[in-house]
Amino acid sequence: MTHPTTPPDLPSHGRYAYSAITRRPVYDWPGGKRLAVYLGVNLEHFAFGTGLGAELAPGGPQPDVLNYAWRDYGNRVGVWRMIELFDALAMPASVLVNSSIYGYCPEVMEAFRARGDEILGHGRTNSERQGILDEASEAALIAETSAVIAAAEGKAPKGWLGPWISQSPVTPDLLAENGYGYLLDWCQDDQPVWFSTRGGGRILSVPYPQELNDIPAIVARKDSASQFADMIIDQFDEMLEQSRAMPLVMGIALHPYIVGQPYRLRQLRRALAHIAARRDDVWLTTAGAVADHVAALPEGIVPGSRGA
Template sequence: MTISEPTMSSHGRYTYSALPDRPVYDWPGGRRLAVYLALNLETFDFGAGLGAELAPGGPQPDVLNYAWRDWGNRVGAWRVRDMLDALGVPASVLVNSRLYRDCPGLIEAFRARGDEIVGHGRTNAERQGTLSEAEERALIAEATEVLTREEGRAPAGWLGPWISQSRVTPDLLAEAGYRYLLDWCHDDQPTWFVTRGGGRILSLPYPQELNDIPAIVARKDTGRDFAEAVTDAFEEMLEQSRRAPLVMGIALHPYIVGQPHRLRPLRRALERIAGQRDAVWITTAGAIAAHATERVK
């Protein structure tokens, strides 16, 4: 695989490939649909920086929206954890590295479940794609060092805060030892990205449709709307997967779906998926990437 020269209209990371023309392979157990939950655990700066908004924010400090997001770490995440425990479902936990300082015990609770810990920058008050290459490299190094120290091993995957990438982000992640990235929603299968120096990194499908921020914060869907979309997508992708192996991700933020009126319909949707575990592979992003590495050309 060789990189094509980037142009004004092309990134040069991968070439066009039609899904029906690709080789067919199976996930473990002969299954064709892999499902993973991406649980975003994030921290924000008080009185500064970026952050999702429940309502239009006023002058800083924006107490309304800061406190709403902070509720997710103090309350919502624990309710989501209990739900996942009851369902017996694993998660890929996307972690801002400063959470170890800001919310002691939170990441440790998901580690105790055996969940995958994925790199997600330092904080979601910033975007990495606006930084210089040296600054972005330093951000990746800092977050990686903290996660490696706390978890006892380096994270395999990365999602940029705010899905933010510069033109060299895949190169920097590959050079830092990452095996997969989650920022791109261009496919329903894992695909290889070419990186500089003859390297490569696997891109794993990360959802923007089945993602509670675009759905609920941006499109103003209700919790029932979101849960119904999850169920409909699952049933359709299960049918579509008869012809090709597919990946279905569900992106969750505790300050959104942890709210009781949204958690209840989400639980019903996830119960529907968990009830089909004999037919689908309910797993983590890292396990999907590891399985796909030897099968995706």
């Protein structure tokens, strides 16, 4: 029997081509640093009695009071403890916000605004997925979210993380067409990558973690608070060593209703203090600052860029 000798041509997203991280041009972050570290703080609000939401325990019939109240703890208590921690360690944050937060608990946004943190779009609510919408409805979701944030913050967000990391086949196109410069949904790399968009455009993919993320780690895999903190420390130490050879981005994805619980907060403090103690060796920054730095680099330096 004769077998074909050409590899199969599988369906592709068409956004970027393969690029081995060990065979790319080397560049630095500001100050000659090689490891950029940012905190991705997810501020989420959920519909009561309907829609999606992470679960502490298997939910019963709606209204699922147990899980709704658990998630609401993050906005009422957990986020304030996290802000105190970030202040104590002098660490900036990238705040991924559901636009419904501005109506439900605007005081939280006032606190992050006072800190000067970066604000990103994260949909209207995590009670819905944008990837299942038709194109017109998805475009409206992006535009509505952007308008609410721009009205409150005085400028439109330039970064986006879809609720539930949900994307349709045209999400990068819609984001670029709505003025977004970067997205966080893809976890395929430790360096930023340019994505192609329709009409000859592009949008930057900034690394956002699904391993170093408290929902997959703690809610899905049932890792303990101390295990999650150890993961952060090990990730940081290993990436710091790897970054001697190349620039890397380390994100830490956090949800106040999870790591804002007191016993988990204590372990998070241990992990972030470990990073803060090495602040002279790394770039403690925001996802948006990473995107700005990459956008200013010469063409051909970053995977997916013209000439790369």
